[in-house]
Amino acid sequence: MTRKTLIALMMVLAVVAVGGCKKKKPVTNPDMTITPTTVEPTQEVAPATEPAIAGDQTPDPLSGDLVAADEYARSQGLLGDIFFDYDAFELRQDARDRLAQNAKFLTSHPEFILTIEGHADERGTNEYNLALGDRRANAAREYLSTLGVGGDRLRTVTYGEERPFCGESAESCWQQNRRAHFTITGRTNVG
């Protein structure tokens, strides 16, 4: 399956899947306790999005189709993936920093629904890695929630080691595959 058809599929899913409303639940993992000081308390328009809003004559790349919006957000560094240690789902400092940036974009763009993919490198076992990928995606989701991104805007899906980003058998590649990947997959009624 190509990435685009998958994204399209997930868009359909995003529209359909309303039933399972996720309640925000207390953070259970001690390693994921949040230091609120790193968080901007109120919603602000992130400076990076300003040109798009200011220029009335040029179409806002974020108002186009979701794939284009996703690509734009990624290319502008508004939305980025986070990486994990081997066997781990705890958020590293670089992951928390990246999530704070992602949260900034998402709070200033409440119209977007996001899917968080959890991935694992090939070295674990396939079925355990599915569970590990699920943990990683949910760790990212919970952290984004504490940064003010509503849980109803965040979906998760685990791919375990079944859809690697990188195919070499080397640590540089394995690190690439231990990630949570963020994709814009829908719009809320807000936008």
Next chain:
Amino acid sequence: MPGTGAAPEVTLELRPGQESQLKLAAPSFKVRGVLSPAARQAATQLENAVRADLEHTGIFVIQGPAELAAAKLTGDQAHDFEQYRALGNEVLLLGEVYEEGGRLALEGRVFDLKSGQSILGKRYRGGFELTRRMAHSFADEVVLYFTGRRGIALTSLAFYSDRTGDREIYLMDYDGLEQRAITGHKSISMAPDWSPTGDAIAYVSFFDGKPAIYMVDLQSGLKKPMVTDGNFNSSPSFSPDGKRIAFSRSLEGNTEIFIANRDGSGLKRLTHSPGIDTNPAWSPTGTSIAFTSSRGGTPNVYVMDVEGTDLRRVSFGGTYNDGAAWDPEGKQIAYASRLRGHLFDIVVTDLAGLSTRTLTGGPGSNEAPTWSPDGRFIAYAAEVGRRTQVRVMPSAGGASEAITSQGNNWAPDWSSYPAQ
């Protein structure tokens, strides 16, 4: 015509890994009458399949036509048997094929060379397309006679493969032949599990956007959802009566073990730990479920009863243990254990004494073991270079053989014996 039921004088108490193998003479099959070209081709295939099946069992040392060329045969039974014996053989397998109304018939016999007595006689008849089946049936009978346990030549393995670019569920015969896709979701489909009654295979697929559990009926090819509620369901494992499944489900990032009826009703949660609990395997006795849990810090194999109580850890070596598979008697569990750096090997733990033996080595990781229904073999996914293939080895340890080669192939699951 001599049939079965004669005194089993050469019956051996054969156990996996035992050194003494039975020395079997298997000369070319005799042809009765004239065969059409199609029948001749089928007859050749049949003879080769019988010999290959018997070779695979590991319980025979076989002398074929080449090794038996030195025998000076006259057609006199006593004389000829003495010739086979003189070459070191203990038993003799004779086959005779003939064509009958567009079908092929096989009469297979086994003789004890010492007494000259016929100890097994079977007749099979079928269309030319069924010759492998006929060969497997006869070979399994021969194995049953000598070991007291039916051979596995009629069993199959389910697995998943990326050979088309997508990951689909496949079936193959026990020897790796007749590989065929049974899903075409053009997505990720994985983790196949045979229904013990052989009628269906449960599996995980992402085709609806999230991993959920489906079932394919092998008669009709129809697929239907089994467990699709929630965000992530995985690792189906049928109960031995085929009526229920154990599986894992994520509750917002916390994967737990559940059981449910085949249609998804009667849901019951069995584990309640903050760690990952996944990959359940229902015991052949029906009373226990093995699974993997990270509740102790790292993934390990645990066993609990079907109420979720009476929990005990059974893996103690390695730094990461997953993929429990019960032996057919429910006394041992095979699983993948991370023993060499980040590489896994297949180990078997005896549940009574918790002694553990390591069965694999090699350049790469070995995971996802599954037992043959006679308990004599373990299939698993072995990484060699950048590829993963299904390999088969004796459960007692010994040389392994790759039975897949196209693309990557993972997560073999061995069927039960087919219904007789």
